[in-house]
Every structure is written in structure tokens, then in C-alpha cells.
Amino acid sequence: METPPLSSTCPAVLVAAPASGQGKTTVAAALARLHARAGWRVRAFKCGPDFLDPHWLALATGQPVHNLDLWMTGEDDARARLHAAALESDLIVVEGVMGLFDGEPSAADLAQRLGLPVLAVIDASAMAGTFGALAFGMQHFRPGLPWAGVLANRVASARHAQMLEGAEGFLGAVMRDAAFTLPERHLGLTVAAELPDALARLDAAADALAQTPLGRMDGAALSRWVVPFEAPAPRATVPPLLAGKTVAVARDTAFCFIYPANLDVLRSLGAQLAFFSPLAGEPLPACDAAWLPGGYPELHAATLATATTSRASLVAHVQAGRPVWAECGGMMPLFDQLATLDGETHAMWGVLPGRVTMQPRLVALGPQQLVLPQGVLRGHTFHYSRCESPLEPACRTESTRGGAGGRGEAVYRCGSLRASYFHAWFASSPEATASLFLAGEAA
Incomplete structure (x- = not known):
């Protein structure tokens, strides 16, 4: 049996949304890229079984991206991977799946079970005052859900951004910009390696995020998102059944x-x-x-x-x-x-x-x-x-x-x-x- 390392703490956030297509991947990758290029050790994870979003998160961090799913990977596996990442990271970014409360288990289930503060990304392109109501509902729909704040995405103008600022936990607005749009096809996002300008797109998204209160949060500000990751129980050694193969x-x-x-x-x-x-x-x-x-x-x-x-x-x-x-x-x-x-x-x-x-x-x-x-x-x-x-x-x-x-x-x-x-x-x-x-x- 392997002896687990000591417990660890690390700022961590789960990037979620009210529905698919709101820009979770762009924001999660931009947040990871912003801090990784500043010299932080950043690890990213993806909720659910998705193969495609992790390609973008891996490009943003330069690190392998693992999946977390309370059913498919199991809670023990998720805890072990987060604990191992926290031991060697300055920031952990977890991208959610679908809408925050969609699916069984949902991204909200994962956040609540593991204590991950939720950052809600909302496509505000066709709303104003309703943005605040939606943000309020997501935060308070489930009692005890850890909360980081809300970010407005695909905002049309500075005036539009001002109309959204009253939302509880508002962490800024990212303007609509084709420079960091991530292209899609029938199974989801295009694989990052297929686009010669993939990293330039992430840098453009990181630059846009850097202009928001979220992007300007330093280590002291991010300390409010520190999550204690307990050492997992010892795991059985995997038998070398494929040794020599x-x-x-x-x-x-x-x-x-x-x-x-x-x-x-x-x-x-x-x-x-x-x-x-x-x-x-x-x-x-x-x-x-x-x-x-x-x-x-x-x-x-x-x-x-x-x-x-x-x-x-x-x-x-x-x-x-x-x-x-x-x-x-x-x-x-x-x-x-x-x-x-x-x-x-x-x-x-x-x-x-x-x-x-x-x-x-x-x-x-x-x-x-x-x-x-x-x-x-x-x-x-x-x-x-x-x-x-x-x-x-x-x-x-x-x-x-x-x-x-x-x-x-x-x-x-x-x-x-x-x-x-x-x-x-x-x-x-x-x-x-x-x-x-x-x-x-x-x-």
C-alpha cells in the first residue's frame, strides 16, 4: 500500500454556467493562462467525461488535464487527483460541465462535495437586469454551495457592462471579441492542436480577462478561495499485469x-x-x-x-x-x-x-x-x-x-x-x- 502525502491547501475555483455554450472553456482556459504565463503553477481539471475541453486547458497550463466525475472517476479518485495537484500548484481551475445543476451527478454536486468555490460565467449578450437575477438564483438555489462570484461574458459595450455591475458577487465583464472565440463542430470544440493560432486565442482571452476585477486578483485576493484538500486513503498497488508488454x-x-x-x-x-x-x-x-x-x-x-x-x-x-x-x-x-x-x-x-x-x-x-x-x-x-x-x-x-x-x-x-x-x-x-x-x- 502506498502512503499518502500530507494534506495540502491551494486556491481553487470551479468555473460553471447556467447552460452549455456560455463560454466556460474560454474563461477557464483564460484564467489558467493568465496566471500560468505570470509564472504561477496552475493545474486544470474538467468535470465530466469530455475529451475536447481538456485540450484547451492543457494548452493554457502546459500540464496534463484530468477528468473529475463523481460517478465515472469516483469521489476518491477526484479527491486524490486534486490533493496531488494542490501539493505542487499555486492555483487549481476546474471547468464545469453543462449547466451548474444539470446532470446526475452535476458540477454543483462536485463543487459541494469537494468544497470548490463556484465562479459562474453568464453569457450576458441578450440581457441586462436579468443578469443579476440569474446570478442570484445560481448562488442561492442550493444552500451551502461554495461561491466565488459571477463573470459577465460576451458583453457588448462599456455601457452594457455598467448595467450588469449590480449583480451580487460581480467580478467583471468580458467583451464579445472574435479574437478569442473557440471554434466548434459536431462533438464540441475543435481540438486546440488543429488551430495554428490556438495559443494566440488563449492569450487574447487572458488579456481580456486581465482587465476585469477577476483577472486583477492577486495571491492575497485569491486566498479567499483556498480549499483544504485532505490526503486520500491509501490505495492498493496496481498489479503489474502488463509487465513486459x-x-x-x-x-x-x-x-x-x-x-x-x-x-x-x-x-x-x-x-x-x-x-x-x-x-x-x-x-x-x-x-x-x-x-x-x-x-x-x-x-x-x-x-x-x-x-x-x-x-x-x-x-x-x-x-x-x-x-x-x-x-x-x-x-x-x-x-x-x-x-x-x-x-x-x-x-x-x-x-x-x-x-x-x-x-x-x-x-x-x-x-x-x-x-x-x-x-x-x-x-x-x-x-x-x-x-x-x-x-x-x-x-x-x-x-x-x-x-x-x-x-x-x-x-x-x-x-x-x-x-x-x-x-x-x-x-x-x-x-x-x-x-x-x-x-x-x-x-
Whole structure:
């Protein structure tokens, strides 16, 4: 058993909003960037299972960004990660998910459970006096919710900002400015690495935030947000079930939905990691197992369709009986065909029989868990495509939601290959994770 370090304290804030689309990511990243470029040690976290916002928070801080979710990652895991960050940080910024009180569990649940003061970001572009009412309601809707204040976003003018100043806990107004708008597409924000001016956008947002009372808060002012993070209970040592094994991991703009914590788990299991890029036509490196994480294969379908070297090496890998775990976007190119929204149909890798078709609307969203003999992996599903295959699922994940839309995702098995729309949080069961990458393990 590992002995935990001493308890620690650190200024921390959870950036939330009344709804999605209010600018949480921009403000959270701007706050982190503002202090990081001033020499502060800043760590950022993201509520919920999101893959995309963490790319921007990581760019802002220069540090890996982990997810916190009372169900998927668990409260103990969240406490342990925050405690470890507080030991070596001057500021912790946690970005919320959806609206402050939306979801079960919600960002408010996380804030209240862990004592994180809430900074509400409200898009004030179409309101004046109602801004104060909304801020007041968010602060007082739930008794005992720690509160940091409220920031007006996308404000039209100095006069507009003056109309908002009476709100309780007002910490300033950020003007509407295309210079720091973060572009979006169907799954959420565009990945930061795809934009050559991504850091310039964050610097512009940080510059705008620096003109507000929030941005001018120094260490003494931020001390009112100090949160005590208690040392977590000792955690069981992860058995080195993958010792001596090399796991190849696809990683490029088509396969970019990778939790840094998942890589940590594989390493803690004893695995050596070798990265490769199917978009660049690279073959699997010498390995014992492979992981194809999610991402945006539909945006790169034509390129992936011609990645014959990657395909051939993957086929040879599977024919040799070596394990593959393919998640969501990592699964999609494995089928015979991928049909995009523009009406194009691409012949893909043909490792699995069937066809994947992109849809104009979200097909599935929500928490899921995969029950394996070695343990239960928690995670989620989030996709805009449908899969049609003659393969019968080897098993299904379980949805935490009952009623309509509560059906779990299919887990397909073809020899040593397992594939599903399910995204797994490996830390929820290292033993079950190891089973995905070991030959001969049962589904």
C-alpha cells in the first residue's frame, strides 16, 4: 500500500454556467493562462467525461488535464487527483460541465462535495437586469454551495457592462471579441492542436480577462478561495499485469480522444507504450497489444481509407491473435464502409463486417459501464454515427439510465479484437483494463 502525502491547501475555483455554450472553456482556459504565463503553477481539471475541453486547458497550463466525475472517476479518485495537484500548484481551475445543476451527478454536486468555490460565467449578450437575477438564483438555489462570484461574458459595450455591475458577487465583464472565440463542430470544440493560432486565442482571452476585477486578483485576493484538500486513503498497488508488454496506441488528429489518466494506468500496469499515426500511414510498431482510441475518423475518412500500411499491419496483428481494444472513433474505420454526412461512402479497413453511417443528430450520450470477469469498467458513450453489422455483440455495456435510450452499447468481438462505442475510464478497474490487452482473456 502506498502512503499518502500530507494534506495540502491551494486556491481553487470551479468555473460553471447556467447552460452549455456560455463560454466556460474560454474563461477557464483564460484564467489558467493568465496566471500560468505570470509564472504561477496552475493545474486544470474538467468535470465530466469530455475529451475536447481538456485540450484547451492543457494548452493554457502546459500540464496534463484530468477528468473529475463523481460517478465515472469516483469521489476518491477526484479527491486524490486534486490533493496531488494542490501539493505542487499555486492555483487549481476546474471547468464545469453543462449547466451548474444539470446532470446526475452535476458540477454543483462536485463543487459541494469537494468544497470548490463556484465562479459562474453568464453569457450576458441578450440581457441586462436579468443578469443579476440569474446570478442570484445560481448562488442561492442550493444552500451551502461554495461561491466565488459571477463573470459577465460576451458583453457588448462599456455601457452594457455598467448595467450588469449590480449583480451580487460581480467580478467583471468580458467583451464579445472574435479574437478569442473557440471554434466548434459536431462533438464540441475543435481540438486546440488543429488551430495554428490556438495559443494566440488563449492569450487574447487572458488579456481580456486581465482587465476585469477577476483577472486583477492577486495571491492575497485569491486566498479567499483556498480549499483544504485532505490526503486520500491509501490505495492498493496496481498489479503489474502488463509487465513486459508493449501496447501500441494510435494517436493523431483522427484518434485524439485519450484520457491522460488512461495512459497512466497502462504504465502503472507495467506496459510500455508505443504511439503511431494511422493518418500518417504508419504501421503498428512492434507490440503485444493495440489500442485505437476515439476521435474524428469521419473527418479523415478519405485519408484513412488509403492507409493501407496501417490496415495491413493491424490485420496481421489480429490474425496473430494479439489483442486490440477499439473505442468509438477507433472502431469506426475497422468496418467495411464509412458513410459521411456529405453523401460520400468510403471503403475502410474491413477488419469487421458492416457499415458505419454518420447521422445529423446525436445518437447516444450518457454514462455506461462494462462488466467483465476481471472487474467493472466505468465510462461513457457519445457519438453521431450508427453501426450496422451482421456480427452479434459478444456482450453489451450497461447504461445507468433506465427507460428509453437506456440500452447499453454493443461490444463486438472478432478473434482477438474487441470494439465498442463505449469509452472506458481505465482507472475504474485496472484489472479489467489489463484484460483488454491480454491474449486469451474472455469478454
